[in-house]
Amino acid sequence: xxxxxxTPKFQVLKTGQSMTxxxxxxxxxxxxxxxxxxxxxxxxxxxxSVGAGIxxxxxxxxxxxxxxxxxxxFPLRLLSAAPSQTSVYFCASSLxxxxxxxxxxxxxxxxxxxx
Amino acid sequence: SQxxxxxxxxxxxxxxxxxxxxxxxxxxxxxxxxxxxxxxxGLVHLILIRSNEREKHSGRLRxxxxxxxxxxxxxxxxxRAADTASYFCATMGGSNYKLTFGKGTLLTVNP
Numbered sequence: 598x599x600x601x602x603x604t605p606k607f608q609v610l611k612t613g614q615s616m617t618x619x620x621x622x623x624x625x626x627x628x629x630x631x632x633x634x635x636x637x638x639x640x641x642x643x644x645x646s647v648g649a650g651i652x653x654x655x656x657x658x659x660x661x662x663x664x665x666x667x668x669x670x671f672p673l674r675l676l677s678a679a680p681s682q683t684s685v686y687f688c689a690s691s692l693x694x695x696x697x698x699x700x701x702x703x704x705x706x707x708x709x710x711x712x
Numbered sequence: 713s714q715x716x717x718x719x720x721x722x723x724x725x726x727x728x729x730x731x732x733x734x735x736x737x738x739x740x741x742x743x744x745x746x747x748x749x750x751x752x753x754g755l756v757h758l759i760l761i762r763s764n765e766r767e768k769h770s771g772r773l774r775x776x777x778x779x780x781x782x783x784x785x786x787x788x789x790x791x792r793a794a795d796t797a798s799y800f801c802a803t804m805g806g807s808n809y810k811l812t813f814g815k816g817t818l819l820t821v822n823p
Contacts, residue, residue, distance in 0.1 A: 601754075630811070639800065639815035640755075655810065687754060689811075700745055700757030701811060 599624055603688050603704035610678040610711045618673040618707050620688030626702070628691040629671040633657065633684040634706075640687065646671055678711045685709070716744070716801040716814035724820040731788040733817040735801030736781075742804045744777055745811070746786050749798045758786075758799075791821045 604619045622629065630645035632655075642655030646665040660682060662674040671690075675682060685708050689701040719734045735744070743762045747755040761768045761777045761784065768775045774787040788795055798816040805812070 632813075637815065640802075640813040642810055642812070645810065656812075689755075698743060698760065698762065700760050701747075701755075702757070703747075703754035705754045 601688055601690055601702050601704035603686075603707050605707060606705065607708050608710070610675070610709065612678060612680060612711060614678050616675050616678065618675070618686055618688075618709075620671045620673065620704060621669050622671075622688075622690040622702070623669065624690065624692070624702065625668060626690035627668070627693045629665065630655070630689050630701075631661070631663065631671070631673045632687045632689065633682075634687060635684050643673065643686075675709075680711045683709060683711045716803050716812065718799070718801055718814045718817040720817060721815070722818045722820070724822065725791055727791060727793055727821055727823050729791055729821075731791050731795070731819055731821070733786045733799050733801075733819070735784045735786070735814060737784075737801075737803045738782065739805065741779075744775075744784050745802045745804070746773075746775060746784075747800045747802060747813075749800065749816070751797075755800065788819075791819075793821050793823045795819060796821045 601622045631643040632640040634640050641657045644663040646652045652663050685706050687706050688704040691701045692699040716735045716737045745760045746758045749755045759770045761775050772789045777784045798818050800816045802811045802813045
């Protein structure tokens with residue numbers, strides 16, 4: 598099925614642990630991004646990529662790393678988990694970004710709890 | 713920082729009525745988009761309106777954009793219980809192509 602696939606759907610981490618949230622799309626989308634959603638805060642951009650090998654920071658990048666070695670995959674790494682990173686994480690992709698004329702396709706989210 | 717801000721924060725209507733949600737933003741935009749999120753699910757793209765457009769329709773959805781007032785509205789006509797969801801506006805900046813979301817409007821359509 599075409600779309601954005603996120604794994605895992607749920608994860609519990611202990612403070613200080615590291616992990617990688619996976620995101621894959623099969624639509625040959627150029628643009629990919631990670632958001633976190635917290636109650637009352639809407640969605641905030643963490644990192645984004647405009648193509649393989651190109652990434653940049655969003656609004657709340659601290660504590661997260663990304664890389665984009667292929668067009669399809671855009672993993673998000675939590676370096677040392679903190680309770681403040683408890684959130685729902687969404688990956689989204691778009692056909693391209695330069696003309697800014699396309700909507701985003703979202704994954705179903707990863708619900709992360711850091712204890 | 714949030715660019716778009718939706719109003720109202722919550723809206724409750726009866727099935728068959730129209731629902732109107734508003735979005736205000738602060739800086740120049742390339743386009744404005746509306747998304748729907750059902751509880752616990754990912755966001756679904758509804759409609760995109762470019763900065764040089766004033767109105768757009770898609771099925772029961774009507775979106776307007778007033779760049780002079782930096783505001784947009786989403787109208788859902790003849791609402792159904794299945795329209796119950798959170799609705800977000802998102803703006804794409806004129807120069808940075810980052811999509812920035814508001815905090816959303818929670819729409820409840822009562823059967």
